[in-house]
Amino acid sequence: MNTLDYLVIGAGPAGLQLAYFLEEKSDSNYVVLERAENAGSFFEKYPRRRKLISINKVFIGSDDPELKMRWDWNSLISDDTTMRMGKYSHDYFPSADYLVEYLKDFAKQFKLKINYKSEVVSINKKDGLFIVKTATGDTYQAKVVVVGTGTFKPNTPDVPGIEHCENYIDYSVIKSKYNDKRVLILGKGNSGFETADELIGSAALIHIASPSPIKFAWQTHFVGHLRALNNNFLDTYQLKSQNAVLDATVKKVEKRDGKLYVTFNYSHANDEVEEIMYDHIIVATGFRFDDSIFGEECKPALAINNRFPDQTSGWQSTNVDDLYFIGALTQMRDWKKQTSAFIHGFRYNAACLFKMLQLKYNQVELPSKPIECSVDGFAQHLTEHINRTSALWQQFGFLCDMLTVNPDTMEAKYYEMLSVDFIHETDMWDQEHQFLLTLEYGHIDISENVFSLERIPEADKGKESKFLHPIIRHYYKGELLSEHHMIEDLETNWTNDKMHIQPMKQFLQDAFNDIKKMKKNMVEKVM
Numbered sequence: 313m314n315t316l317d318y319l320v321i322g323a324g325p326a327g328l329q330l331a332y333f334l335e336e337k338s339d340s341n342y343v344v345l346e347r348a349e350n351a352g353s354f355f356e357k358y359p360r361r362r363k364l365i366s367i368n369k370v371f372i373g374s375d376d377p378e379l380k381m382r383w384d385w386n387s388l389i390s391d392d393t394t395m396r397m398g399k400y401s402h403d404y405f406p407s408a409d410y411l412v413e414y415l416k417d418f419a420k421q422f423k424l425k426i427n428y429k430s431e432v433v434s435i436n437k438k439d440g441l442f443i444v445k446t447a448t449g450d451t452y453q454a455k456v457v458v459v460g461t462g463t464f465k466p467n468t469p470d471v472p473g474i475e476h477c478e479n480y481i482d483y484s485v486i487k488s489k490y491n492d493k494r495v496l497i498l499g500k501g502n503s504g505f506e507t508a509d510e511l512i513g514s515a516a517l518i519h520i521a522s523p524s525p526i527k528f529a530w531q532t533h534f535v536g537h538l539r540a541l542n543n544n545f546l547d548t549y550q551l552k553s554q555n556a557v558l559d560a561t562v563k564k565v566e567k568r569d570g571k572l573y574v575t576f577n578y579s580h581a582n583d584e585v586e587e588i589m590y591d592h593i594i595v596a597t598g599f600r601f602d603d604s605i606f607g608e609e610c611k612p613a614l615a616i617n618n619r620f621p622d623q624t625s626g627w628q629s630t631n632v633d634d635l636y637f638i639g640a641l642t643q644m645r646d647w648k649k650q651t652s653a654f655i656h657g658f659r660y661n662a663a664c665l666f667k668m669l670q671l672k673y674n675q676v677e678l679p680s681k682p683i684e685c686s687v688d689g690f691a692q693h694l695t696e697h698i699n700r701t702s703a704l705w706q707q708f709g710f711l712c713d714m715l716t717v718n719p720d721t722m723e724a725k726y727y728e729m730l731s732v733d734f735i736h737e738t739d740m741w742d743q744e745h746q747f748l749l750t751l752e753y754g755h756i757d758i759s760e761n762v763f764s765l766e767r768i769p770e771a772d773k774g775k776e777s778k779f780l781h782p783i784i785r786h787y788y789k790g791e792l793l794s795e796h797h798m799i800e801d802l803e804t805n806w807t808n809d810k811m812h813i814q815p816m817k818q819f820l821q822d823a824f825n826d827i828k829k830m831k832k833n834m835v836e837k838v839m
Contacts, residue, residue, distance in 0.1 A: 317673065318342040319444055319454035323351040323426050325415060325655045326639025326662055327460040329388045331424040333666040336391070340674065344424060345446065347431035352415030354462060355408045360485055361506050365539050366654060368406045370398040381702035385656035386411055388418055389663055395421055405541060436607035437632070456673060458665075459621070460638040463599035467619060469498065473565030476572055477593040480507065487514045493591035495519070496574060498562065500526050504596035505542040512548060512555070519588070520545065521558040522597075523579055531762055533708075533753050534648050565593065601641060610635065620644035625733035626668050627661065636669070638662050645733065650710040660703040660711055664731055678727060683715070685724035687820045690715060691813065693726050694749055698782045698798070698806050703729045704751045708780060715747040719831045736790065745827055746787040754778040754800075767800070771811045774799040782806060784816065786823045788830070794823060 318334060320327050323346035334342045346353070359365070369383035377393040386397040386406070395418055400410040419426055431447040435457065444452040466479050478484075480503050487510065495515045497504045500522045508518050526546075527537040548555040559579040566573045571589050578584045600619040603611055612629040615622040621637050622630040623644050629635040637644075642661045643653035651657025670676035683689050693715070697704075703711050714727040714735060732748065735741070754777045756762060765778050774781060774797035781800040786793045796819035798812050806812040 314341075314453070315441060316341050316343055316452060316454040318456045318458060318669070319442065319452055320344040320458045320460060320638075321432050321444075322346060322460035322462065322639070323348075323419065323424075323428070324354055324460055324462055324639060325352065325388060326462075326658050327458075328352075328415060328418055328424060329659050329662040330458060330460070330638055330666060331426070332388065332390055332418075332422055333663065335422055335424055337666070338670060338674065338676075342425060343452065344426040345430040345432055345444070345452070346426055346428050347447075349428050350412075350416050351419040351426065352412045354464065355412045355415070357481075359408060359503065359506060360480065360483075361510055362408050363405050363506075363541075364408050364411060365405060365502055365506075365535075365541060366656060367404055368397050368401060369404060370402050376700065378700050378702055381656075382705045385654065385706075386414070387659075388655070389659050390418075390422065392421065432605055434607065435605050435610060437610040440634075442610070442634070456634045456636065456669065458636045458638055459641065461602070462640045463601050463619070465600050465602040466595070467598040467600040468595060469562070469597055471562050471565060473567070474595065476565050476567045477595045480504075480594060480596040483507070483592075483594045485510075487511060490514045490592060492516045494589065496521060496572075496588075496590045496593045497596055498522065498593065499596035499598065500524070500538065500557070501536070501596065501598060502539055502542050503598070504594075505538055505545055507594055507596055508545045508555075509542055512545065516554065518545070518548075518555045519558055519590075520556075521560050521562065521576065523559065523561045525559050525579075526557065531756070531758065532648075535651060536648060536653055615644050616647055620647075625731055625737045627665050636665065638665060646707075646710050650707050652707070652710070656706045657710075660707050660729060661731075663703075664711065664729055664734075667730075668734070678730070680716075680725040680727045683724050683726050685717060685722050687817050687824060689724070690747070690820050691817050694782075694784065694816065695807065695813065697728070697749065698751075699804075701728075701751075704749065705780070709750050709752040711750075713749040714741075715749075716741055717745040717747075717827060718743070719745060719827055742789055745823075747823070748785045748787065750783050750785075751780050752783050753780055769799070771799055771815045774815070780804065784819065786826075793826060794819070 317340040320330055323344050327344050331344050334340050366385035368386055372380055372383055397414055400414050433447050434445045436443045442454045442457045466481055490511050491514050493515055494517045497508050497520045504520055508520055529535050529537040529539050549557050560576040563575040563577055572593050573587055573589050575587050601621055610632045612621040613631045623637055624630055627637050627642055639658050640653050642658055646652050652661055667678055671678055683693050697713050711729055712732045716725050756778055768776050777800035779800040782798040785795040798806050
């Protein structure tokens with residue numbers, strides 16, 4: 313039995329993305345195992361109503377393929393810029409059927425090594441190697457296993473009587489079934505509101521319930537919170553159309569005479585307890601990771617109410633060496649903050665992970681390029697990347713570009729697309745000065761109306777910017793020495809000389825002066 317360098321489990325978008333890099337950018341021996349007959353099978357069923365909430369903005373006023381990825385949330389990274397979702401649909405919110413077609417073609421286009429109909433039934437580890445078995449009786453041996461199975465197991469709340477409810481994964485999508493019925497939907501995420509929106513015209517009454525209030529994506533900048541295209545239901549609640557949103561904990565569900573009786577404990581009504589009758593209850597409380605295929609010797613530790621594998625800054629299991637995670641599973645590292653739960657976020661995580669794997673297992677240095685170690689040299693590279701990068705745009709505050717300066721030789725290197733946490737947790741650059749570039753939102757209080765924020769159009773007030781804006785931070789030996797916020801711009805075009813370039817150059821000049829002063833002090837101490 314041959315030993316693979318990498319065994320990837322799951323041919324969803326994350327598995328395809330990592331396989332692309334393994335196929336096109338390395339000589340590694342790898343295989344992807346997929347239980348279905350084709351790539352992207354998850355999206356053959358989900359979302360249940362078939363419309364994606366990931367945008368597909370084809371026309372952006374530019375032909376720059378890198379810039380286009382800022383508003384293309386479905387495509388994977390590749391050197392072939394014709395392999396983009398816009399080739400399949402121009403709809404802003406396309407049908408999931410197009411995504412399945414795209415992912416199938418992506419796998420074929422790049423001749424990715426995928427074994428279909430290969431459902432993994434067990435993963436064990438012996439003598440430092442993983443032993444992976446499939447339902448068809450095949451056995452694989454690998455040095456590194458990368459799991460991209462996603463979260464397909466329902467996250468069912470522990471409520472007495474929950475077995476009487478239907479689940480989002482298999483509830484009937486035939487709307488006439490709910491004609492004149494009383495319906496309760498558990499969960500205030502997009503799947504719950506997507507379901508409610510479809511049933512508004514059929515059901516006599518719809519309630520949506522969870523213990524916590526609704527969070528809106530436009531307020532939090534987390535695209536997994538309630539999106540505008542799914543919030544029509546809120547009008548029907550506030551305009552007295554028989555529907556309601558309940559902030560309440562479900563204490564129990566009872567079935568009596570063919571009806572379902574739910575006992576609620578309200579969050580904002582002095583702990584009032586009430587029983588309400590329904591004909592149907594649909595549980596839309598999300599998904600969780602299924603760890604049942606792992607043997608005890610390599611079962612990964614779990615996090616976030618045991619919903620996801622616990623991971624290091626390099627997406628490795630915290631308790632199992634050489635076991636990594638990609639795709640929606642990586643959201644454990646930026647839970648409900650950035651975009652690792654979605655294709656437009658985790659495609660960059662996979663690209664970043666590939667570089668880390670090459671460094672650790674194949675002794676390939678992290679890609680970088682030397683640049684002129686001067687204020688002008690730094691400003692030129694930073695300005696270029698600030699105005700083009702899609703990785704830092706999509707994974708705001710989570711991924712970064714990095715400039716390093718060797719204080720002895722004053723040589724500088726530019727690294728693209730690395731994990732901020734990884735940089736802070738490794739000692740690779742301890743002897744060098746680091747300049748980290750991120751794009752980040754400013755702080756907005758939950759009580760503020762995001763559509764009427766006060767803005768200060770002054771170049772030296774960039775730290776008060778509320779919208780997405782570039783931040784450059786200067787570190788040495790893990791210590792933050794200084795930071796510069798470039799003021800936000802309506803069209804996210806940070807090229808104005810007075811407002812953007814000159815303030816950045818002044819920050820860089822001050823930083824260079826500090827580097828030289830620190831170097832001088834160190835020399836004097838030695839003498």
